[in-house]
Amino acid sequence: MSKEKKIITMAEKAKTASRYIASLSSKDKDALLHRMAKLLTERSDFIQVENRKDVEEARKRGVSNALVDRLILDDVRIQGMADALLEIARLPDPVGVMDQFKIRPNGIQVGRMAIPLGVILMIYEARPNVTSDAAGLCLKAGNAVILRGGSEAFHSNTAIVEVLHQALQESGFPKEIIAFVPSTDRDSIHTLLKLNGTIDLVIPRGGEGLIRFVDENSRIPVIKHYKGVCHLYVDQAADLNMAMELLVNGKTSRPGVCNALETLLIHEKIAEAFLNRIEKELRLKDVVFKGCPVTQKYFPQAESATEEDYFAEYLDLKIAVKCVSSVDEAINHIEKYGSNHTEVIATQDISVAQQFIRGIDSSVVMVNTSSRFSDGGQLGLGAEIGISTTKLHAYGPMGVESLTTKKFVVLGEGQTRE
Amino acid sequence: MSKEKKIITMAEKAKTASRYIASLSSKDKDALLHRMAKLLTERSDFIQVENRKDVEEARKRGVSNALVDRLILDDVRIQGMADALLEIARLPDPVGVMDQFKIRPNGIQVGRMAIPLGVILMIYEARPNVTSDAAGLCLKAGNAVILRGGSEAFHSNTAIVEVLHQALQESGFPKEIIAFVPSTDRDSIHTLLKLNGTIDLVIPRGGEGLIRFVDENSRIPVIKHYKGVCHLYVDQAADLNMAMELLVNGKTSRPGVCNALETLLIHEKIAEAFLNRIEKELRLKDVVFKGCPVTQKYFPQAESATEEDYFAEYLDLKIAVKCVSSVDEAINHIEKYGSNHTEVIATQDISVAQQFIRGIDSSVVMVNTSSRFSDGGQLGLGAEIGISTTKLHAYGPMGVESLTTKKFVVLGEGQTRE
Numbered sequence: 001m002s003k004e005k006k007i008i009t010m011a012e013k014a015k016t017a018s019r020y021i022a023s024l025s026s027k028d029k030d031a032l033l034h035r036m037a038k039l040l041t042e043r044s045d046f047i048q049v050e051n052r053k054d055v056e057e058a059r060k061r062g063v064s065n066a067l068v069d070r071l072i073l074d075d076v077r078i079q080g081m082a083d084a085l086l087e088i089a090r091l092p093d094p095v096g097v098m099d100q101f102k103i104r105p106n107g108i109q110v111g112r113m114a115i116p117l118g119v120i121l122m123i124y125e126a127r128p129n130v131t132s133d134a135a136g137l138c139l140k141a142g143n144a145v146i147l148r149g150g151s152e153a154f155h156s157n158t159a160i161v162e163v164l165h166q167a168l169q170e171s172g173f174p175k176e177i178i179a180f181v182p183s184t185d186r187d188s189i190h191t192l193l194k195l196n197g198t199i200d201l202v203i204p205r206g207g208e209g210l211i212r213f214v215d216e217n218s219r220i221p222v223i224k225h226y227k228g229v230c231h232l233y234v235d236q237a238a239d240l241n242m243a244m245e246l247l248v249n250g251k252t253s254r255p256g257v258c259n260a261l262e263t264l265l266i267h268e269k270i271a272e273a274f275l276n277r278i279e280k281e282l283r284l285k286d287v288v289f290k291g292c293p294v295t296q297k298y299f300p301q302a303e304s305a306t307e308e309d310y311f312a313e314y315l316d317l318k319i320a321v322k323c324v325s326s327v328d329e330a331i332n333h334i335e336k337y338g339s340n341h342t343e344v345i346a347t348q349d350i351s352v353a354q355q356f357i358r359g360i361d362s363s364v365v366m367v368n369t370s371s372r373f374s375d376g377g378q379l380g381l382g383a384e385i386g387i388s389t390t391k392l393h394a395y396g397p398m399g400v401e402s403l404t405t406k407k408f409v410v411l412g413e414g415q416t417r418e
Numbered sequence: 419m420s421k422e423k424k425i426i427t428m429a430e431k432a433k434t435a436s437r438y439i440a441s442l443s444s445k446d447k448d449a450l451l452h453r454m455a456k457l458l459t460e461r462s463d464f465i466q467v468e469n470r471k472d473v474e475e476a477r478k479r480g481v482s483n484a485l486v487d488r489l490i491l492d493d494v495r496i497q498g499m500a501d502a503l504l505e506i507a508r509l510p511d512p513v514g515v516m517d518q519f520k521i522r523p524n525g526i527q528v529g530r531m532a533i534p535l536g537v538i539l540m541i542y543e544a545r546p547n548v549t550s551d552a553a554g555l556c557l558k559a560g561n562a563v564i565l566r567g568g569s570e571a572f573h574s575n576t577a578i579v580e581v582l583h584q585a586l587q588e589s590g591f592p593k594e595i596i597a598f599v600p601s602t603d604r605d606s607i608h609t610l611l612k613l614n615g616t617i618d619l620v621i622p623r624g625g626e627g628l629i630r631f632v633d634e635n636s637r638i639p640v641i642k643h644y645k646g647v648c649h650l651y652v653d654q655a656a657d658l659n660m661a662m663e664l665l666v667n668g669k670t671s672r673p674g675v676c677n678a679l680e681t682l683l684i685h686e687k688i689a690e691a692f693l694n695r696i697e698k699e700l701r702l703k704d705v706v707f708k709g710c711p712v713t714q715k716y717f718p719q720a721e722s723a724t725e726e727d728y729f730a731e732y733l734d735l736k737i738a739v740k741c742v743s744s745v746d747e748a749i750n751h752i753e754k755y756g757s758n759h760t761e762v763i764a765t766q767d768i769s770v771a772q773q774f775i776r777g778i779d780s781s782v783v784m785v786n787t788s789s790r791f792s793d794g795g796q797l798g799l800g801a802e803i804g805i806s807t808t809k810l811h812a813y814g815p816m817g818v819e820s821l822t823t824k825k826f827v828v829l830g831e832g833q834t835r836e
Binding site: 019022023096102104108110113115116117118200201216219221239242245246248249253335357358359361362363364365366367368369370372373374378379380390391392393395396397405406407408409410411412413414415416417418 | 437440441514520522526528531533534535536618619634637639657660663664666667671753775776777779780781782783784785786787788790791792796797798808809810811813814815823824825826827828829830831832833834835836
């Protein structure tokens with residue numbers, strides 16, 4: 001059988017298996033998640049032996065220490081993967097939930113019932129924990145999953161999937177519920193992305209290059225986010241102490257993640273006061289500032305910001321700064337340069353806050369809150385399968401509910417239409 | 419300016435205008451809908467003069483009477499278009515609705531707010547009333563719309579858009595909120611379908627050929643339905659009188675629409691009794707039956723059904739019939755041959771009904787109700803922009819709510835993340 005044919009067959013088997021998993025009870029799904037967690041812990045040594053192969057290969061290829069670190073699986077991290085599955089088991093089952101029930105004038109009852117999407121394709125790079133996290137989340141929502149991890153974690157991913165398959169087999173479930181693509185070339189992705197009759201949704205997670213490749217080649221709906229250029233707008237009515245806490249936390253607590261701040265907008269009326277504080281703020285002393293001319297006037301150590309700086313997702317201890325004359329100018333700046341991820345306003349003026357909430361169409365809009373809270377766990381979704389910065393189907397952090405859709409359920413007593 | 423460039427510019431202007439309409443109050447949007455309705459009535463003669471050009475051209479091209487009839491606009495139909503806009507004005511505004519509000523342990527409040535999608539591209543054929551219906555629905559949900567109607571209604575559509583633009587101008591709103599593609603070749607569609615940074619959603623309405631073309635060429639998310647192969651399963655526990663009413667209504671009340679019945683599944687234990695009734699049912703005497711061997715045994719006038727019959731959307735007084743040995747077999751048949759539109763079970767057994775509801779993943783599942791109720795108006799959505807038979811974003815009949823998405827709104831008091 002050709003490689004392409006093998007992949008198509010695998011996807012079709014996942015489709016068939018998706019009907020099986022869709023019919024499982026919450027109890028059966030949660031028992032399976034518990035078994036998966038238990039086996040991950042029990043077979044931790046096996047996974048680590050396989051993981052070391054990936055780590056050694058990465059070191060040989062001269063991969064940076066930071067990236068090698070993301071790859072390493074030790075006892076603690078494998079326990080973390082198991083714990084994540086147990087946390088998913090504790091979430092309420094999104095499938096079968098009915099809402100919006102109403103009775104029409106002719107007596108028919110109309111409601112909506114959440115059902116699984118079907119087959120979800122996860123394409124991801126680096127961190128091997130995505131293998132068990134994604135499998136657990138898809139399964140909880142009653143979906144089959146096709147996992148296609150990156151070459152750098154191939155041995156680790158293969159080992160994790162072997163353990164997950166053991167859990168499926170011990171539970172008496174078809175192992176095709178969790179399908180794994182045994183190759184890491186782009187041909188296999190190309191083949192998969194054409195299967196729009198078989199696969200219902202693609203979620204790519206990784207660098208902008210991977211995501212763009214998936215988006216441009218997919219015939220299947222894609223949920224993705226390219227980057228997080230998150231803004232903090234410090235309004236003229238801001239509590240400047242609070243605004244400083246939001247800036248420090250948003251920029252420095254974890255600069256390499258997508259919900260870190262990348263641009264600071266300051267109302268010109270408080271620009272001098274706020275920039276003077278920044279100068280004295282010890283916790284910001286390692287941060288490189290790139291500012292507009294007004295910024296530089298009050299804060300001379302700021303370098304000159306270019307157009308590119310306002311588009312940049314630095315993922316580093318750098319921040320672009322611009323002084324604006326109104327909340328409208330701040331909203332327009334975000335509309336032009338933003339990435340629809342997360343925007344924060346610091347203000348004590350409720351009207352300005354309302355204007356900001358209404359005017360910003362990013363997936364997460366915050367008032368007086370650190371951008372670092374913009375993730376599924378922090379916003380109360382339980383575990384997170386990804387973040388969507390496009391508006392269709394899901395927008396913002398996505399929990400298990402995003403892996404379902406809603407069908408109409410209609411109950412009658414023989415009603416017919418005139 | 420090249421034609422391609424002109425279309426791109428038009429789309430970009432619609433994008434800019436979408437921010438304007440997104441910020442309008444419910445009152446302003448509803449006043450605009452009222453003005454549009456009033457002007458359609460006032461300028462009815464002008465629209466009819468233009469419409470007659472389309473009708474004459476269609477007659478010259480030898481188009482069937484049925485299709486010519488769909489094209490004709492008279493006073494009554496134009497009043498119907500105006501009334502539809504008034505009905506849309508009466509719907510609650512979906513934009514700005516907040517729900518799912520909760521307070522997290524750290525005190526931040528998290529909710530979801532409905533916001534417009536942005537720019538919606540409608541690509542449609544035939545009926546010119548879609549021009550005002552689609553514009554009204556998109557506008558109500560705070561979106562800009564790009565209308566691309568078919569060549570057969572070009573003069574009518576142009577006239578209707580002229581009237582709608584007059585309403586926008588009299589209200590002091592930018593006319594780019596309702597953009598109209600002034601050409602009907604496929605090149606213009608090709609250009610539009612590439613604008614995934616500018617247009618947020620495409621809704622094609624028309625024949626399967628048009629929809630497939632759009633789906634295969636779009637870089638923008640598409641919401642569509644190809645066909646409605648709706649099933650009625652008459653269970654062994656059905657009330658046979660009720661089942662007969664559902665069959666007659668589903669098949670004969672309007673055979674040419676997508677929610678008409680196309681396949682009848684009968685539990686073999688009541689097949690003889692039910693097929694004997696069909697034979698005597700005068701209201702079914704014009705219907706052609708295509709049956710499986712068991713069907714033919716009890717109902718000899720049925721022709722032999724082929725595999726194609728079970729896939730067929732006849733849109734005619736024809737129906738495929740199959741006898742099955744269980745509700746599971748019925749579910750499997752629907753899974754294999756169905757189109758995810760609407761499926762009905764006739765049964766008095768609540769467990770079987772539950773099994774059918776759980777087992778069917780079509781967009782509308784009905785118990786003891788005519789399939790003909792499967793549309794937005796009948797299910798209580800108000801007006802309908804289309805039906806989706808794919809699971810992402812919207813599934814089943816789509817009302818104005820489907821033209822919005824939800825962003826997260828987070829209210830804090832300076833909370834930062836550890």
